[in-house]
C-alpha cells in the first residue's frame with residue numbers, strides 16, 4: 001500500500017507529533033507527504049515544518065460550499081500522491097468528496113470509547129455522564145460522524161476527582177500510542193471491513209506463538 005500520509009489538523013498537533021516521531025525513529029514505516037491545517041494559526045504547522053515536512057493552510061473560510069473545501073483538500077492530497085489520510089484534531093466535518101476520493105483510507109482519532117460520546121468535548125461528556133472508564137478510538141472515517149469501523153481502541157480509567165482536563169491529559173498519552181499503531185496496521189494491509197466491523201489481519205501461527 002502507498003505509505004505516504006496526509007495529515008489534517010486544526011490546532012496543537014500532538015497526535016501529528018506522535019506520527020512524526022516514530023517515522024523519524026524508524027518505528028513506523030511511512031512518510032508524511034503533507035500536513036494541511038484549516039487554520040493558519042495551528043501550532044501543528046510549525047511542528048511539521050520543524051520536521052522538514054511540507055505544511056500548508058487551506059482555510060475553510062475561503063469556500064462558500066463545504067464540498068468545495070473538501071475538493072480543495074483532495075486536490076492538495078492527490079497532488080502529493082497521498083495514500084492514507086490521517087485526521088489529527090481536524091475540527092471540520094469530512095464530506096463526500098473527501099470520503100469518496102479515499103474510501104477506507106481516512107483515519108480519525110477520537111478521545112472516547114466510541115460509540116460512547118461522539119462529537120465535541122468527548123472527555124467532558126464522559127465526566128458528566130459519570131463513566132468509570134473512557135479511552136481512545138482510532139476509526140476509519142465514513143459519512144457518519146465518529147461512526148466508522150473501529151481499528152484500535154484503548155481503555156483509560158476515569159479517576160475520582162478527574163476534571164475534563166485531567167481526563168483529557170490521561171487519554172492523550174494513550175492516543176499517542178494508539179495512533180501510530182493503527183496507522184501501521186492499515187499500511188501493513190491484510191485487513192478488511194465487514195459491515196461496520198474492521199477485521200484485522202489474521203496473525204500467522206508463528207507470530208501468534210511468540
Ligand code: GRF
Pocket residue numbers: 009011012013014015016044088089090109110111172175
Ligand atoms: C485529540 O484529543 C484528538 O483525539 C481529538 O482532538 C485532539 C487533538 O489534539 N480529535 P492534538 O491537536 O493532536 O494535540
